[in-house]
Amino acid sequence: MTRVSAPETRVLVSGATGRMGRRVIEEAAARDDVRVVAGVSRDLSGEISGIPVEPAGEFGVVLAEYDPDVLVDFSVPEASREFVADCAEANVACVVGTTGFEADEFAEDEFAEGGEAALREASEQVPVLHASNFSRGIQALLRAVEGAVRDLPGYDVEITESHHRHKRDAPSGTANAILDRIESAGEFGGRVHGREGESLRESGEIGVHARRAGGIRGEHELLLANEHEELRLTHRAGSRAVFADGALDAAVWLAGRGAGRYDFSEVVAE
Ligand SMILES: NC(=O)c1ccc[n+]([C@@H]2O[C@H](COP(=O)([O-])OP(=O)(O)OC[C@H]3O[C@@H](n4cnc5c(N)ncnc54)[C@H](OP(=O)(O)O)[C@@H]3O)[C@@H](O)[C@H]2O)c1
Structure with a gap:
C-alpha cells in the first residue's frame, strides 16, 4: 500500500450500531486527526451522530463510494473476516478490535494462527492491526505481567476477568493475551478454567475465571501468590x-503503512 497519510485519516466503522462502534463515532467527532466517513450496519440505514450508516450487505459498494483510508471494526468474528477480506481487495487498511476469533468455527483452519486466518491473509495485501484491547493501561499491564512472572517463579498464578452481561466470548481476548504473556515468561503446566469438585490445585497450573454481570466495562486482575505474600495487578476500564x-x-498510525501485521504496542511505543 503506497497511499500517503492524509492530515485527517478517513475512517469507516463496522459494527457501527454496537456499543463500541457508537463510541468510536463519538470520540472521532472530538478529534481533528480522524474523520468517520460512514458506518455500516446489517439493519440500520440512516445516521448515527450525523454520520451516514450504510448496509453492511453492500460493504464493497460502501468502500468504493466512501474511499476510506482505514476500517475500524468492532463487530463479531464472522462479520469481521468478511469486512477485512473486502478491505484487502479495496486496498483499505484494517484496525480490528473484535475479539473471539479463537473461539469461532474457523479456529481450526489449517492456516489459522489463533483463528485469525482472514486477518493474516488480508495482511499480505494491506496493513492489519488487531488488538483484543486498545487501552494503553492494558499495554502497560502486559509488560508488567512478564516482569512479575519472571521475578516470582513458582508462585501460583490466577487471572480473573469481569465484563458486562452482553459479552459473547470467554475468557476475554485480553485475558488470553495476558495468558500468552504469562506462558512466554515462565514454565507452566496448563490453563484451568473455573474450578469445581474436590481436586487440589496443581502447582504450575494457571487458573482462569470469567465473570459476566451488569454493565462492567472490563476488569482484569492477575494474582501471584505463595504461602507468604500476594501480588495483584489490576486494570479497570x-x-x-x-x-x-x-x-x-491505531487508525491514524496505520494509514499509509505497508502491508503486514502490526501490533498496538507499536502504536503505544511511538
Ligand atoms: N479491542 C478492544 O479494545 C475492545 C473493547 C471492547 C469491545 N471489544 C470487542 O468488540 C466487539 C464488539 O463489542 P460491542 O460491545 O460493541 O458489541 P455489540 O454492542 O454487540 O456490537 C456489535 C455490532 O456488530 C454488528 N454485528 C453483529 N453481528 C453481525 C453480523 N453477523 N454481521 C455484521 N455485523 C454484525 C452489530 O451491528 P448491526 O446489527 O447494526 O449490524 C452490532 O451492533 C466484541 O468482539 C468485543 O469483545 C474490543
Missing part, C-alpha cells in the same frame, strides 16, 4: 472511550 480512542490512534 472506566469508559469505552479508552478503547475507542486507542483504536482511532
Whole structure:
C-alpha cells in the first residue's frame, strides 16, 4: 500500500450500531486527526451522530463510494473476516478490535494462527492491526505481567476477568493475551478454567475465571501468590472511550503503512 497519510485519516466503522462502534463515532467527532466517513450496519440505514450508516450487505459498494483510508471494526468474528477480506481487495487498511476469533468455527483452519486466518491473509495485501484491547493501561499491564512472572517463579498464578452481561466470548481476548504473556515468561503446566469438585490445585497450573454481570466495562486482575505474600495487578476500564480512542490512534498510525501485521504496542511505543 503506497497511499500517503492524509492530515485527517478517513475512517469507516463496522459494527457501527454496537456499543463500541457508537463510541468510536463519538470520540472521532472530538478529534481533528480522524474523520468517520460512514458506518455500516446489517439493519440500520440512516445516521448515527450525523454520520451516514450504510448496509453492511453492500460493504464493497460502501468502500468504493466512501474511499476510506482505514476500517475500524468492532463487530463479531464472522462479520469481521468478511469486512477485512473486502478491505484487502479495496486496498483499505484494517484496525480490528473484535475479539473471539479463537473461539469461532474457523479456529481450526489449517492456516489459522489463533483463528485469525482472514486477518493474516488480508495482511499480505494491506496493513492489519488487531488488538483484543486498545487501552494503553492494558499495554502497560502486559509488560508488567512478564516482569512479575519472571521475578516470582513458582508462585501460583490466577487471572480473573469481569465484563458486562452482553459479552459473547470467554475468557476475554485480553485475558488470553495476558495468558500468552504469562506462558512466554515462565514454565507452566496448563490453563484451568473455573474450578469445581474436590481436586487440589496443581502447582504450575494457571487458573482462569470469567465473570459476566451488569454493565462492567472490563476488569482484569492477575494474582501471584505463595504461602507468604500476594501480588495483584489490576486494570479497570472506566469508559469505552479508552478503547475507542486507542483504536482511532491505531487508525491514524496505520494509514499509509505497508502491508503486514502490526501490533498496538507499536502504536503505544511511538
Ligand atoms: N479491542 C478492544 O479494545 C475492545 C473493547 C471492547 C469491545 N471489544 C470487542 O468488540 C466487539 C464488539 O463489542 P460491542 O460491545 O460493541 O458489541 P455489540 O454492542 O454487540 O456490537 C456489535 C455490532 O456488530 C454488528 N454485528 C453483529 N453481528 C453481525 C453480523 N453477523 N454481521 C455484521 N455485523 C454484525 C452489530 O451491528 P448491526 O446489527 O447494526 O449490524 C452490532 O451492533 C466484541 O468482539 C468485543 O469483545 C474490543
